[in-house]
Amino acid sequence: MLWCRMTELLASAENRLEQILADAIALIEVESPSADHVAVARSADAVTALLAERLGARAEQIVLGGSTHVLARWGAETRLLLLGHHDTVWPLGTLARIPAAVTDGVLRGPGAVDMKGGLAVAIHALGLLRERGGDAALDGVTLLITGDEELGSPSSRELIEQTAAGALATLVLEAGGDAGELKVERKGVSLYRVEAEGRAAHAGLEPEKGVNAGVALAHAIIAIAALHGSEPGLSVVPTRAAIGTTTNTVPAAASVSVDVRSHSAAAQERLDAAIRAIAPAVPGSALRVEGGINRLPLEAGASAALFAEAHRLATVLGLPELRGIAVGGASDGNFTAGLGVPTLDGIGVWGGGAHAENEHAVVAGFAPRTALVAALVQSVLGGGNHAGSR
Known part of the structure; x- marks a missing residue:
């Protein structure tokens, strides 16, 4: 009976493929660059309308810091959070150059x-369950689709954490690996701005009266860069820098941004202490460190049980063996994992070219992923490893 029911689930997803793709295209065609709040609001309207049409859901729109987020709940308690975002990195007008369309087995378009x-997959996965058991089959599900993820989730982070608190699990609809792997580890992110303070003087007349903040910063950058690779998987990268004000003045101020990624929260803490301990190398100068840990890592332990269940369900569904990968990029799943909520990422579609001109999603992955997400939702709501067999 189990195999029959899972086969039915996959077959139903395959029967929906044309509609899933059409809905994905409809969402892509409402362009939503993160910083354009008007465009993001239009996109939120499109998401809200699709939720109503496909799931009969009365979704709530929440505007924070100008960004519009969409929240749909089934039941009073969040037992399972499905997490995604509808904003993209693409400016308005990209569709004229990269239209949303299926060609050669892939879906292209800005945000595909x-x-x-992944949003279309999530909506239709819930639709498969609702089709079989009505709204009661979704009791305990919350779907949160944010509007500022590509900016680092400045307004939605608190909403994400409040919504996820106490949940049994979070499934993140970000793209999978290039071959459909799930993302079982994500590095944590720390962001810093290191400022050097010196003293200005005329560079030609009396440079000896100045304290060169640029030179002080150069020494600091070398010290910062030396921390890169000091622990396994730790990356420490000085990025954007600024020095001085005019070409004939000893610079009184200089600064550099630093991007840090780590698989370990403990390594993040040690790096934080190390970067704050760097002493100014130029007499009379001073260093100031702003920023700190932005997102804790999604460590393997946070995803292990969910991945094992996804692997089992994929086998039951007759899908190719599911694999997991660790990646350096962060997502909103880092926030939920940081709360101690079991979190599985990369459960959306897959393809390649995210943020690039060749962005695309493999059409052959849409139906299998829809069926897998539905099976996972059913398993979590059913209460355990074999809930999907009920």
């Missing part, structure tokens, strides 16, 4: 893989 294809 990151992550409007």
Whole structure:
């Protein structure tokens, strides 16, 4: 009976493929660059309308910091959070150059893989369950689709954490690996701005009266860069820098931004202490460190049980063996994992070219992923490893 029911689930997803793709295209065609709040609001309207049409859901729109987020709940308690975003990195007008369309077995368009294809998968996965058991089959599900993820989730982070608190699990509809792997580890992110303070003086007349903040910063950058690779998987990268004000003045101020990624929260803490301990190398100068840990890592332990269940369900569904990968990029799943909520990422569609001109999602992955998400939702709501067999 189990195999029959899972086969039915996959077959139903395959029967929906044309509609899933059409819905993904409809979402892509409402362009939503993160910083354009008007465009993001239009996109939120499109998401809200699709939820009503496909799931009969009365979704709530929540505007924070100008960004519009969409929240749909089934039941009073969040037992399972489905998490995604509808904003993209693409400016208005990109569709004229990269239209949303299926060609040669892939779906193209701005946001196709990151992550409007994943939103369509999530909505239809819930639709499969609702089709079989009505709204009661979704009791305990919350779907949160944010509007500022590509900016680092400045307004939605608190909403995400409040919504996820106490949940049994979070499934993140970000794209999978290039071959459909699930993302079982994500590095944590720390962001810093290191400022050097010196003293200005005329560079030609009396440079000896100045304290060169640029030179002080150069020494600091070398010290910062030396921390890169000091622990396994730790990356420490000085990025954007600024020095001085005019070409004939000893610079009184200089600064550099630093991007840090780590698989370990403990390594993040040690790096934080190390970067704050760097002493100014130029007499009379001073260093100031702003920023700190932005997102804790999604460590393997946070995803292990969910991945094992996804692997089992994929086998039951007759899908190719599911694999997991660790990646350096972060997502909103880092926030939920940081709360201690079991979190599985990369459960959306897959393809390649995210944030690039060749962004695309593999059409052959849409139906299998829809069936897998539905099976996982059913398993979590059913209460355990074999809930999907009920």
